[in-house]
Structure formats: structure tokens, C-alpha cells
Amino acid sequence: MSAATLKARADFEVIARLIPERASVLDLGCGDGSLLQFLTETRGVTGYGVEIDHENIVSCVRNGVNVIQDDLETGLADIGDAWFDFVILSQTLQAMRHTEVVVDEMLRVGRQGIVTFPNFGFWRNRLAVALGNMPVSENLPYAWYDTPNVHLCTIDDFEAFCETRGIRIRERVVLTRGAPISRLPNFLGQLAVYLFERNTVR
Amino acid sequence: MVVPKVAHFDEPLKLSSGAVLRDYQLVYETYGELNAARSNAVLICHALNASHHVAGWYAADPKNVGWWDNMIGPGKPVDTNRFYVIGVNNIGGCHGSTGPTSIDPSTGKPYGASFPVVTVEDWVAAQARLADLLGIERFGAVMGGSLGAMQALQWTIDQPHRVAHAIAIAAAPKLSTQNIAFNEVARQAIMTDPDFHGGDYYAHDTLPRRGLRIARMIGHITYLSDDAMMEKFGRVLRGGDFSFHFDVDFEIESYLRYQGEKFAEYFDANTYLRITRALDYFDPAKKHDGDLTKAFALAKAKFLVASFTSDWRFSPARAREIVRALLENKLSATYAEINAPHGHDAFLLDDANYLDLVRAYFERLGVEVLA
Numbered sequence: 236m237s238a239a240t241l242k243a244r245a246d247f248e249v250i251a252r253l254i255p256e257r258a259s260v261l262d263l264g265c266g267d268g269s270l271l272q273f274l275t276e277t278r279g280v281t282g283y284g285v286e287i288d289h290e291n292i293v294s295c296v297r298n299g300v301n302v303i304q305d306d307l308e309t310g311l312a313d314i315g316d317a318w319f320d321f322v323i324l325s326q327t328l329q330a331m332r333h334t335e336v337v338v339d340e341m342l343r344v345g346r347q348g349i350v351t352f353p354n355f356g357f358w359r360n361r362l363a364v365a366l367g368n369m370p371v372s373e374n375l376p377y378a379w380y381d382t383p384n385v386h387l388c389t390i391d392d393f394e395a396f397c398e399t400r401g402i403r404i405r406e407r408v409v410l411t412r413g414a415p416i417s418r419l420p421n422f423l424g425q426l427a428v429y430l431f432e433r434n435t436v437r
Numbered sequence: 438m439v440v441p442k443v444a445h446f447d448e449p450l451k452l453s454s455g456a457v458l459r460d461y462q463l464v465y466e467t468y469g470e471l472n473a474a475r476s477n478a479v480l481i482c483h484a485l486n487a488s489h490h491v492a493g494w495y496a497a498d499p500k501n502v503g504w505w506d507n508m509i510g511p512g513k514p515v516d517t518n519r520f521y522v523i524g525v526n527n528i529g530g531c532h533g534s535t536g537p538t539s540i541d542p543s544t545g546k547p548y549g550a551s552f553p554v555v556t557v558e559d560w561v562a563a564q565a566r567l568a569d570l571l572g573i574e575r576f577g578a579v580m581g582g583s584l585g586a587m588q589a590l591q592w593t594i595d596q597p598h599r600v601a602h603a604i605a606i607a608a609a610p611k612l613s614t615q616n617i618a619f620n621e622v623a624r625q626a627i628m629t630d631p632d633f634h635g636g637d638y639y640a641h642d643t644l645p646r647r648g649l650r651i652a653r654m655i656g657h658i659t660y661l662s663d664d665a666m667m668e669k670f671g672r673v674l675r676g677g678d679f680s681f682h683f684d685v686d687f688e689i690e691s692y693l694r695y696q697g698e699k700f701a702e703y704f705d706a707n708t709y710l711r712i713t714r715a716l717d718y719f720d721p722a723k724k725h726d727g728d729l730t731k732a733f734a735l736a737k738a739k740f741l742v743a744s745f746t747s748d749w750r751f752s753p754a755r756a757r758e759i760v761r762a763l764l765e766n767k768l769s770a771t772y773a774e775i776n777a778p779h780g781h782d783a784f785l786l787d788d789a790n791y792l793d794l795v796r797a798y799f800e801r802l803g804v805e806v807l808a
Contacts, residue, residue, distance in 0.1 A: 259767070281767065289790050292773050296741075296797040299804075303760060303772045313761040 244270070245413035246325060246351040249428045251277050253349060253406060258320040261345060263307050263337070264327035266291050268300030275300075282319065285311070308333050311340050319345040328352045330383040338400065342433045347405065351428045354409070356389030356421040374425050390421040397431060406430040439466050439493035439503070441533065444570050450528075450563060453718075456553035459542070463567050464533030465489045465525040468509065469517035471573070476601075476806045478573045479515060479522045480564060481505065482581035482588035485656070485712050486704055488532035491524035492517070507787050514796035519803050520577065528563050529555040529711040537707030538639070548707075550636025555711055557584075557719045561591045565599065577806040578799075579738075580604035582784035583751060584712070587719045590759065593736040594721055602802055603738045604795070607748055607784040609755035610729050610762070611720035616750065619659055620713040623652035627706045636707050645706045650697030652709060657696050662747035662780035729762040739769035741798050743791070745783040746776050771798070 247270055254260065257279045262271050265284025268291075274280045284295055284302040295302035305311065308331065322345030324337065329352050331337045341348040353374035354360075363370035369379040377384065388396070390409065397404055409416055409424035416423055443464050450458045466489050471478060481491045483504070492503035492510045509515040509522055526534040529552065537552040568576065579592045579600045586608030592600045612620070627633060630648030634641050661669075670689040685691045725731035740763050744756035753774050763770040775791045777783040783791065 283764065283770070289773070289776070289794075292771075293790075293793050293797045296771060296794065296801055299801050301769055301771050303764070303770070304774045305772075313757050313764070315761075315765060318765065 244325075245410050246426055246428050247273050249408045249410065249415075250274070250323060250325065250349055250351070253408075253428070253430045254278050254280060254321055257281070259318070260321045260323060261285065261314070261319045262323045262325065263341070264324060264330075265295065265300070265302060267294035268298040268302060270323065270325055271295075271300045272298050307331065307337055307340075310336060311344050314344045316343055317346055321345055321347050321349055323349045325349075325351045326353070329387050330385060332385055334386050334396075335400070338396075338402070342402070342431075347430060347432045348402075349428065349430050350393075351426060352388065352393070354390050354421065354424045354427050355387040356391065357411075357425050358422050361422075390424060390427050393427065393429070397429075401434045402431050403434045404429055404431045438496050439468060439490070440495070441466050441489060443533065444567055446563075446566055446570075448566070450559070450566075452553050452559045453556040454554050458528065458535065458553070461528055461535035461563070462533075462539075463525055463528070463535075463563060465523055465567060466491065466493070466503075467524075467571075468492055468522040469520055471521040471571070472807065475573055476575070476577055477520050477803075478568075478571075478576050479520045480568070480576050480579045480592075481509065481515075481522060481524045482560070482564070482579065482585035483524070483527065484581065484583040484585045485709075485716070486700065487585075488530065489524040489526040489534075490532070492522065504785065507785075508792070508795065514792050515580070515799055516803075519807065520799070523567070523571070525564055525567055527555070527560045527712075529708060529715070531705035531708040536705065537636070537711070538705050547637075547639045549639055550707065552707060552711070554714050554718075556715050557587050557591045558595060560588055560715070561595050564588070564592075565596055568599065574599065576600050578602040578604055578802060580606075582606040583608070583781065584716055584719075587716075591719075591721065593738040593740070594732060597735050597737045600738045601806055602741065602798075604741045604743075604798065605756075605759065606743045606795075607745060607751050607756075607781055608742060608759060609751040610722065610758045612716055613755070617717050619655060620717055623655050624710050624713060626651035626655070627709060630706075633706065636710075638706070644701065646698075646701040649701035649704060649706050649709065650694070653697045653700035653704075654693040657693055659750045660780055660782045662749065662778060664747065665779045665782075668778070729758060730765040733762050733766050733768065736763075736766065736768060741771050741773075741795075743773045743775060743794060745779070745781070745791075746774060747778050748781045748783060750781040 260280045260282035262284045265286050271284050285305050287306050322341040328350050360370040408428040409420040410426040445462045447460050487504045490503045491505045494502050511518050526532040529536045537548050541548045579589045581589045586605035589603045589605050593603045627648035630645035632643045633645040673688040721732040722729040744753040760772040777788045
């Protein structure tokens, strides 16, 4: 993988730290497979990507990454309960139409879930909206009319969502310009990474 | 240019049915060169009506191009500049390997009706002996479409240490009831043809052409999608208007009759019965109480499974059953669902997405097995 890709996806390093060696991993919306390739090289994980786009499937094959062509929106019918240690949804949550279905499926087929998403509460985004425009930035690179993002949320929104869905957050890492921050995450954080699991008592 | 070769086997082959082939021959072709490490061999398994002639052409018959020549050859997705590719005609076939048209040494006459029913397992066993003969301990890949894909899957189950990659295109883990029903109609067409003579038509110096034609017509309908057929033939009338008789009015009738007649001249009816039966019987989960996951429990290969969206004969849902079993066994697998309009036949056609996928897979495979 190129250094440029790594830099562009600061969440890769964080995800790698959350995953133990040789874990089994399912990466939903895996794109060209770079995250799985990175995790395979750095953590020795095994697993598969799930991807809908043919060009990305071919890229995964080129990268030596196992990939299953499927539409996440319709669920993961071909995957059984708890087949994976970790199910990852990296910078894809905000583009899912059926957010609840996808998160439920993550915790059905995996023991733990990892999501990363751009924090819409980041101060620059708030400022853009306050000044009257939808934000366009490194983490939200699309104009309002051509964005795949249909469910943007803030860090607070996501945590409230987990609360109501019986999901326990095990770890949270908030990044700004690729580095972790701890102060005022919903205001100062650009990118959120969560490790979560199902509350045993719902 | 390619030249078919023949391998004779004196060691008897015990078949799934219990019958024994005392000796037999396999006709095969090879393309490219086996490397010093003997790691670049790719076995191509054929489907219903195809043969060992997978690529290239014959010097005496340059128009007779291999059935998968768009896929296999120098610089093609399965690049014979890098891989040593083998095509083999299966036992029970009618393209030179021992089958119903061969002479039974115990009678001096063609086997005909007495040739045993063969299965996908039997074919894999015979192919493995050819691999022994060619000095191939382990295939870089075993590849096939449709019934050929079934053989590739069976290889990973029966010979797990001898196949690095299995490429199963337009595959199903077993035939559906509807698939078997179509096969039965085809077989009935053949067996009720008065020229069939209980399978011993060779002695009567005739062929059950009518039965074979109808069998082939039914097959062709199921290999194409409704949309592809509509697109290709529509309701176009040959004479411009209805003729008010039962000869060819519609283009589709002309097409089916042409395909049927062509097929009836070169394909053996007894082989057709046996190959459709092998399709019916293929069901690796059967020995495991219907649990396909258990069937692949000992498999070690890496898999590429691909289906075509418009294939209603071996639909994507069937391919997904295979993928599910592979994933449950934590086997290395990739699954692609190619958006193609042509139906089951798509596996033989030029579709850029499909060919790109196979090319990418073999490029990666080359990095692995040629290292």
C-alpha cells in the first residue's frame, strides 16, 4: 500500500491497534482492500472484505485480499452468527441508507464491531453550516449534490444511538489531523473510531 | 496451434457406480510450458458438450477454435506464456476419451448402452491419474464453468493437497429440482427417439438425431436469459409475416433448429445421457447429511467463485451457497457476481468485467505459484 493511502486513512493505524494478532475480520465496504491488506501485514489477521462495486472487487483481487461481492444494505444473509472476531465499517457508516440494519448485522456476524466516521460536530463543519454552507473538507470531500453521505452524525449522536440500541462502547479514539485528541471531542474531533459490542443484557 | 494427445491407462478405474473400467484412454491438450518447479499447471474442466480442445486451433482445421479461446492463450486472462494449461476430455465423453462410442475390448463392439454411468468424482479421479502421468503433483489452479466448476470444486474435496486454487464459474453446489427436470426432458427426447435402439444405435448404423436436436434446443433455452433471447431474436419473422403453417416463422425457431441439427451431427446421445446424469448426481453435501460446509471441511484450496446476475440455470443464489460453506470453513475465497445479461452462457462469452476479474486473479495467482 502506498504511503499516500496510509496518510489519507489515519484510522487504519487506530483500527490496527484495536485488533489483536491473528483475529478474524470482516471489513464491510472494503473498497480496494487496503485496510485488510494493512491489517494482514501488520496484525496477521484473516478474513474477507465485503464490497458491492466490481472495480473494487478486481482491485481487492489484485491486492490479494479475499472479497465477497454483496450489498450491505440488504444484510449479510450468507454469513452466520459470530463467525468473526471483528466486523469493521470504516468510513462507510455515514453512506449507509439502513444504518440500524447494518449495525445490527455487524454485531450478529461478529463479536465486536469497529466503526469509523467523520464527526459532523467538528468545529469547522459547524462553522461552515453557521456561515450558510454545507462543509467540504478532507474528511467530507463531497459537494452537497454529489455526496454519497446520507446519514452524517456527530460523536454525541452516535453515542446516543448506541445507548438506545443496547450497544456498549468499549473504546473510543478521536482523531484530528491524524492524531488522537481527548479534549472536547465532539467539537475538536475530525474522525471518530469506536470499538463496540452488544450489551449482554438488553 | 495445438495437437491433441492421448494417454492410455492400464490400471482399472473403479467408478462410483461400482462398475470398473478395466482400461481407458484420455485425450488431452496442453498449452504453454510446465515450469521447473512444476507449479504453474492449470487444469481446465469442461462442461456438458465441450471437450479437451479449450484453446488454439488445429493445423488441419484452423476454424476449429478451442471453446475457451477468449479466456486461455498467450496474453489472455489465463496466460499460457506463464501457465501450463491442460484441457482433457472426460471419460464417458465423445471427443476421443473412452466413452460409449469406444470399442469394448471384451466384445469388440462399441460400449453403447453398456458404458457405465459416470460421476464428477469419477472424472476427478481420472484427471488425477493424468496429472500423475504428466508429473504434476499439485495444480496451481483447477478451473471450470458450469459442470466444469463442479469438477473444480470436487478436486478441492477429493484431492485437497493437489490443488492450490479452484476457480468455479457459474457454479452450483448441486442441481435444483428444476435443473434435473430439464435434464430428464432432454434424456426422454433422446431415449424415445425410435433411432435410439436402447442405446445401441451404432449397430443399426443410425443416430437418434431427433432426440438430440430436441435435447439441445431445451438446453439452449435454459442457457440464455429471457432478456438476452428477446434482445437477440425478438419476435422477428423470417418471411416478414405469419405463414400459417408450422415450419420456421420466428427467428428463434430457426436458431434453435440450427443449433439442434449441428449438435445432433457431432455429439453422441449416450454421452449426453451420461453427462446430464453426472450433473444430476453431483452433490458433495450428500455424504454429510446435506451439510455443504462439512463437505468442504478438508478442503485447502483458495477459491474464486463467480456468478452472473442473469443466469437462472445456475443462479447467483446457488453460487452463494458455495461461498457460505467456504466462509464457514474459513477458507480463502473471493466471490464476484458479474452483472451480465446473457444468462448461463455468459461464462463462455466476452464480458470485460468477467475477463478482467479472471485476469486479475491469475496475475495474483502467478505471483504466488510462480514465486
